Amino acid sequence: MILVIKNDITQQQYNHILEKIKELGFIPHISKGVKKTIIGLIGEQAEKYKEIFEAMDGVEHISEIEKPFKLASREFKEENSVIKINDKVEIGGKKIVVIAGPCAVESKEQIFKISQELKKSGADLIRGGAYKPRTSPYTFQGMGEEGLKLLKEVKDTLGIGVVTEVMSIDQIEKVADCADILQIGARNVQNFDLLKEVGKIRKPILLKRGMATTIKEWLMSAEYIMSEGNYNVILCERGIRTFEDSTRFTLDLNAIPVVKSLSHLPIIVDPSHGIGIRNFVPTMAKAAIVAGADGIIVEVHHKPEEALSDGPQSILPQQFDQLMKDLRKLVEVIGRNI
Ligand code: PEP
Ligand code: MN
Numbered sequence: 641m642i643l644v645i646k647n648d649i650t651q652q653q654y655n656h657i658l659e660k661i662k663e664l665g666f667i668p669h670i671s672k673g674v675k676k677t678i679i680g681l682i683g684e685q686a687e688k689y690k691e692i693f694e695a696m697d698g699v700e701h702i703s704e705i706e707k708p709f710k711l712a713s714r715e716f717k718e719e720n721s722v723i724k725i726n727d728k729v730e731i732g733g734k735k736i737v738v739i740a741g742p743c744a745v746e747s748k749e750q751i752f753k754i755s756q757e758l759k760k761s762g763a764d765l766i767r768g769g770a771y772k773p774r775t776s777p778y779t780f781q782g783m784g785e786e787g788l789k790l791l792k793e794v795k796d797t798l799g800i801g802v803v804t805e806v807m808s809i810d811q812i813e814k815v816a817d818c819a820d821i822l823q824i825g826a827r828n829v830q831n832f833d834l835l836k837e838v839g840k841i842r843k844p845i846l847l848k849r850g851m852a853t854t855i856k857e858w859l860m861s862a863e864y865i866m867s868e869g870n871y872n873v874i875l876c877e878r879g880i881r882t883f884e885d886s887t888r889f890t891l892d893l894n895a896i897p898v899v900k901s902l903s904h905l906p907i908i909v910d911p912s913h914g915i916g917i918r919n920f921v922p923t924m925a926k927a928a929i930v931a932g933a934d935g936i937i938v939e940v941h942h943k944p945e946e947a948l949s950d951g952p953q954s955i956l957p958q959q960f961d962q963l964m965k966d967l968r969k970l971v972e973v974i975g976r977n978i
Contacts, residue, residue, distance in 0.1 A: 641686040642716060643693055645677040646700045653698035660696065664689055667869070671717040676700075678717070682710050682867060707902070709859040711866040712873070717904040723844050723872050725820050726801045729764050731844075731874050732906030736971055736978045737935030739803055739821075739908070740960055741767035743950035744780065745787035754942055755794045757957040762964045762978070765820065766794060767803045767937055771811060772949060773827050780948040785814060792818040803846060803937070809837045816843050826850050826878055826913075829861050839868025846874050846937075848910070851881045851889060855898055862905060875899060875907040876937060877928075879914035888916020888953065891924055896931045908935035912953045918944065921955050922963045926970060938963070 643657065661668040661681060669680035681689070693699055705715045722732040731737045740758045745751045745768040755766045770787025772780065783790070791802045801820035806812055807828060815822055821844045828834055829850035838845050845865055849858045862873045877896065879889025891914030899907045909928035911921050925936045941947045941954035955963070964978075971978045 641681045641690065641702060641704055642710075643679045643681070643702055644700045645679060646698050647676070649677075649698035653696075657693070657696055657698060660692070664692075669711055669716075669866075669869075673717060673719050675718065680705075680711060680716055708856065709863040709903070711871070712859050712862045712903045712905055714902060714904055719904060721871070721904045721906060723874055723906060725765070725844055729801060729820075731908065732934050734976050736929055736933075736967065736976055737764045737908065738762065738964070738967070738978065739765040739767050739935065739937040740940045741803075742941050742947065743912075743939050743954065744769045744772050744948055745783050745790050745804075746948050748790055748793070750942075751790050751794055752797075754940060754957065755798055755800065757942065758940060758960060759798055759800050761957070761961040763800070763960075764935075765801045765803050766791075766798075767823075767939075768794075769805050769823075769949075770815075771805055771807045773805070773807055773825050774949065788814055788818045795820075806834075806838065809834055812837055812841065816841055819843065821846050821874070823876075824848060829853055829858060832861075832864055835861055835864035836868055839865040839870045842870055842872065844872040844874060845870065846876050846908075848876045848878050849880070849892075849895065851879065853880075855895055855902070859899070859903055862903070873905050874934075875903075875905050876910055877907060877914070877933075878910035879916075887914075887920075889914055891915055891928075893927060893931045896928065896933050900932055906934040908937055909933045910937045912937075912939040912950070912955075916953045918953055918955055918959075921953060922959060922966070925963055926966060929967060929970060929976075930974060 671678040740763040772782035803821040805823040806815040823846040882890040911924035939954040944951040944954040
């Protein structure tokens with residue numbers, strides 16, 4: 641249930657509404673838009689109190705959000721959400737955000753070499769996994785805390801923000817301490833306990849789509865995070881599983897306009913996992929931007945043949961540099977910037 645607030649409400653009336661909500665045992669979820677302010681009361685019991693709120697001064701009207709996701713829906717917030725990452729970067733505005741880096745942090749030399757090159761080419765943020773969700777338990781599982789330390793060093797030395805994955809609840813504090821964005825990987829998209837826990841912090845969360853989750857299920861996962869108070873959710877399409885076996889996954893670019901119509905949350909695209917083939921990654925990255933994505937996250941490695949994970953889909957730094965040049969031309973056509 642959402643309360644649409646009158647434009648000329650007094651502070652006293654507004655406070656009174658918030659107090660009432662809390663008194664009844666709800667958390668008020670507030671969306672302050674340019675045109676209107678909405679207060680969401682989320683929970684199965686909320687409707688019971690409809691008449692109380694209808695009678696309160698300052699409430700223009702009350703409506704139901706029909707969709708199963710509430711806080712993530714366009715009904716709750718009409719304008720696009722722009723998520724502030726750090727002093728330099730925000731996602732969801734006019735500017736396309738480019739996140740790039742290796743699949744995994746492998747050594748100090750590797751992460752520094754790649755990050756320096758990517759920064760020079762114009763990446764906004766560096767990605768790199770310290771905890772890796774691998775299909776086989778016998779393959780490289782990531783450097784763990786050592787990897788996080790290296791990412792912190794990259795951030796402090798090069799002055800560029802970092803994105804890294806959190807796989808379990810006990811890693812949240814450590815990862816949040818170093819990362820500007822915490823990534824929830826495809827395999828954890830419905831790990832509801834983990835989603836609830838990252839909902840309790842306020843750092844931005846990059847929520848990847850699962851390889852077999854529908855758009856609605858994915859938005860329900862975003863809702864889990866938001867329902868705990870963390871509205872800083874960025875969605876990431878990374879390919880779904882279909883009958884097609886010529887590519888690693890099937891990058892579902894349909895998801896971009898569909899998500900944009902259903903939700904105010906920003907959406908970025910990961911063409912690396914989506915197609916899984918190095919030389920096709922730049923094409924799909926460009927396609928994603930034309931389709932309306934707010935950014936991309938791309939895997940880059942200076943020696944992909946030696947990479948400890950996802951080498952075949954990692955582009956070379958020079959390919960990344962060319963991609964940035966192409967994107968600079970492309971964004972002019974679609975009225976955005978980079
Ligand atoms: C990754 O970003 O390296 C990764 C494992 O992604 P996904 O969760 O989309 O498979
Ligand atoms: Mn990877």
